[in-house]
Amino acid sequence: MLDTPVPPTSPFETAAALRLACREGRFAAPTSGHAKGYQQGNVVILPRDLAADFLRFCVVNPKPAPILGVSEPGDPALPMLGEGIDIRTDVPRYRVFRNGDPAECLTDIGDLWRDDFVTFVIGCSFSFETALLQARIPVRHIDAGRNVPMYVTDIQTHAAGPFGGPMVVSMRGFSTVDAIRAMVLSAQMPQAHGAPVHFGDPAAIGIKDINAPEFGDAPILNAGDVPVFWACGVTPQSAIRTAKPEIAIMHEPGHMLVTDLPTDG
Template sequence: MLSVQAEKGSQSSPSYRVRLDARSGKLTTSTANLAPGHVQANLAILPRALAADFLLFCQRNPKPCPLLAMSDPGDPSLAALGHDIDIRSDIPRYRVWREGVLADEPTDVKSVWRDDLVSFLIGCSFSFEEAMLDNGLPVRHIEQGCNVPMYRTAVATQAAGVFSGPLVVSMRPMKAAEAIRAIQVTSRFPSVHGAPVHFGDPALIGIADIGRPDYGDPVEIRAGEVPVFWACGVTPQSVVAAIKPEFCITHAPGHMLVTDLLNSKLASF
């Protein structure tokens, strides 16, 4: 798990304001490009009986599931990631799964919270997008004001206990020279997925129609551009659909926990 400590938060910090807006119900949309400079995180909440297997799954699949933090059972706070976090309400939209079927998409999960639940916070590619923008690289979903497109692939994750299923990837189109620079830039951020896992022909990783993402929104791919794919923290949701646990909570794709951690402190070199 990430060893970087969260910055001391306050009600005036942009990350805390985003969390308060989510907590109050004011914010229910994607968190892409909100609170620039701050690390965002994917969420998976599982019963304690499944927590050890999921922790091992994250350890065996660090590209899609780089673990930032893990809670104690029943504890909704995550002090390592920020001031006054309540994981039950501080994400704009959640997904509640029962027997692997999506049952609800509420804006808080206090009504279904249980004392045996363990929260896992996983690095998000929204964090490295700041470095991409600083290097003049295009981030099309930000340009178009929509959610990042995400796809289930034919690439299998490494199984751990009961957990197995297909890798999910996020996609950003760019020219070939830009893709090479994007590899260099994002390689510095392994705790938020690091370098791409593929670029070019989507069919080579089992994506039949690039215009129809499984999660998020389609974006324009312009002449001379290639799709570039990063491992995605929505992968646990494809795994949940595959193994059908009795109960699980995740974030809605694109709706992240905005933490007090700083992107600038994530770079490995």
């Protein structure tokens, strides 16, 4: 008889504890598997004059860009997502784009902060991983302490103003039975990208080599696994490359803002 898999543990039981560790420089790793039960979010920070167009991009692309919260211009707080959040320090790692190209990776963006910055927080598939673990469905990258693999596809997003480009997806491999269960569970969480956009042959969505993701770590696929692909909140990084703003700040892929919102809320 096979043993029932036990969900891996994390030193951070609450979102606030993980954010504090980021703020104090004690945590700068991928957030998958941490602070279980709390929604995680992708971060996009843009100058105010681009905020309306980016908001429209999210509205017309709800699968890769479900909005969890938007800040007031120049305000680093996001009270709708958690008490005491400071977006300048509470993400493990940030990726800074200049004119559409990644320029640097930082753990604190206080020195870059501007009065016209608007922060968008977009739902993340890490949020439904809690439901998978509670259902005793193995999540291979969490078990291995690795980042989820993410791929640029040939699925085009709907353009809004200067923002557009290809959809990015995250992938998890499951047995056939667990793949079906994962699809059903994730479909109940539209703010975490909902049901997958594809499963099976990666070439059908333009992925040439499943072992070479553009973001994250190489996948872990056991014999007989079915690859399942979800729309990913890294998709706005494609949109940033298309729009080429003078500056944009996002999370490093896999390094999310962990909010106080419950995953079952």
